[in-house]
Amino acid sequence: MRPVIPYxxxxxxxxxxxxxxxxRRNAVLVLMAVELMLNAVNLIxxxxxxxxxxxxxxxxxxxxxxxxxxxxxxxxxGLAIVLQLYRLRASVTVDDVPLTxxxxxxxxxxxxxxxxxxxxxxxxxxxx
Amino acid sequence: MTGADVLLLALGAVAVGSGVLxxxxxxxxxxxxxxxxxxxxxxxxxxxxxxxLVAWVQVLIYVGAVVVLLLFAVMLTRAPIGASDDLDRPGxxxxxxxxxxxxxxxxxxxxxxxxxxxxLPAAGTAEGIGEQVFRSWVLPFEVLSVLLLAALVGAIILxxxxxxxxxxxxxxxxxxxxxx
Numbered sequence: 001m002r003p004v005i006p007y008x009x010x011x012x013x014x015x016x017x018x019x020x021x022x023x024r025r026n027a028v029l030v031l032m033a034v035e036l037m038l039n040a041v042n043l044i045x046x047x048x049x050x051x052x053x054x055x056x057x058x059x060x061x062x063x064x065x066x067x068x069x070x071x072x073x074x075x076x077x078g079l080a081i082v083l084q085l086y087r088l089r090a091s092v093t094v095d096d097v098p099l100t101x102x103x104x105x106x107x108x109x110x111x112x113x114x115x116x117x118x119x120x121x122x123x124x125x126x127x128x
Numbered sequence: 129m130t131g132a133d134v135l136l137l138a139l140g141a142v143a144v145g146s147g148v149l150x151x152x153x154x155x156x157x158x159x160x161x162x163x164x165x166x167x168x169x170x171x172x173x174x175x176x177x178x179x180x181l182v183a184w185v186q187v188l189i190y191v192g193a194v195v196v197l198l199l200f201a202v203m204l205t206r207a208p209i210g211a212s213d214d215l216d217r218p219g220x221x222x223x224x225x226x227x228x229x230x231x232x233x234x235x236x237x238x239x240x241x242x243x244x245x246x247x248l249p250a251a252g253t254a255e256g257i258g259e260q261v262f263r264s265w266v267l268p269f270e271v272l273s274v275l276l277l278a279a280l281v282g283a284i285i286l287x288x289x290x291x292x293x294x295x296x297x298x299x300x301x302x303x304x305x306x307x308x
Contacts, residue, residue, distance in 0.1 A: 007237040009140035015230015020151035022222035073279035080286040086205045
């Protein structure tokens with residue numbers, strides 16, 4: 001078995017993941033590209049496990065399992081954030097996410113009752 | 129070139145090809161389906177590399193759970209069936225950085241391993257992995273379970289409907305109505 005084949009596969013997959021994270025604008029697609037990167041790392045770990053004689057056998061595979069669990073946790077929290085973003089903004093475009101708190105002078109500009117019913121309607125609509 | 133090499137080459141080509149389609153396609157749902165193909169090819173790679181347990185865990189958790197969650201998110205956020213043009217930002221920098229990272233790592237690994245050959249070990253069993261997990265790596269395993277609990281609680285708290293309820297959400301809620 002030539003170890004260079006899976007190693008190069010993993011390197012190319014990691015590059016694709018980096019490209020996807022930087023290029024994509026939709027948050028779900030960004031998460032998919034992150035999955036590509038995590039899988040490239042997993043492939044490196046498993047290949048190293050079979051090609052390198054280590055003191056502890058199968059450590060690479062154990063680490064690959066740990067990375068898979070981490071990816072599952074990451075995707076759960078990430079999708080919760082994405083869905084919350086969609087509920088608040090009706091869009092999952094990463095470029096539109098405001099990174100600062102809204103200014104205080106906007107608080108109380110709209111009539112409170114209208115805003116309350118509007119956001120309540122949005123909640124029930126998305127929550128269904 | 130042995131049979132394992134041919135298999136690794138073919139599966140690697142499938143994985144990289146479908147990975148390209150994941151980051152390049154204009155259809156949201158198809159990106160998820162190409163991701164299934166890519167992860168399945170990687171599971172085949174793990175099988176060839178004698179990591180059977182990892183391969184089946186990959187099929188169960190990645191293809192079974194993660195991709196289904198991603199497709200759920202696609203459907204819950206936005207469900208255009210056709211192509212959409214606003215998925216990408218124009219990006220030479222992304223192509224430059226991604227290509228640089230991928231080809232740089234590939235050159236590094238090719239330089240490190242050349243065309244050397246390694247004997248594949250006997251097919252790994254779940255018994256060996258379980259022994260390692262519960263003997264050498266028990267502490268990380270337990271820490272990981274705490275992390276999973278934290279992620280569970282975090283996801284539940286993030287999904288609470290009263291987050292972001294501010295008086296100034298009138299603008300965004302009116303945008304919601306328009307979009308609907």
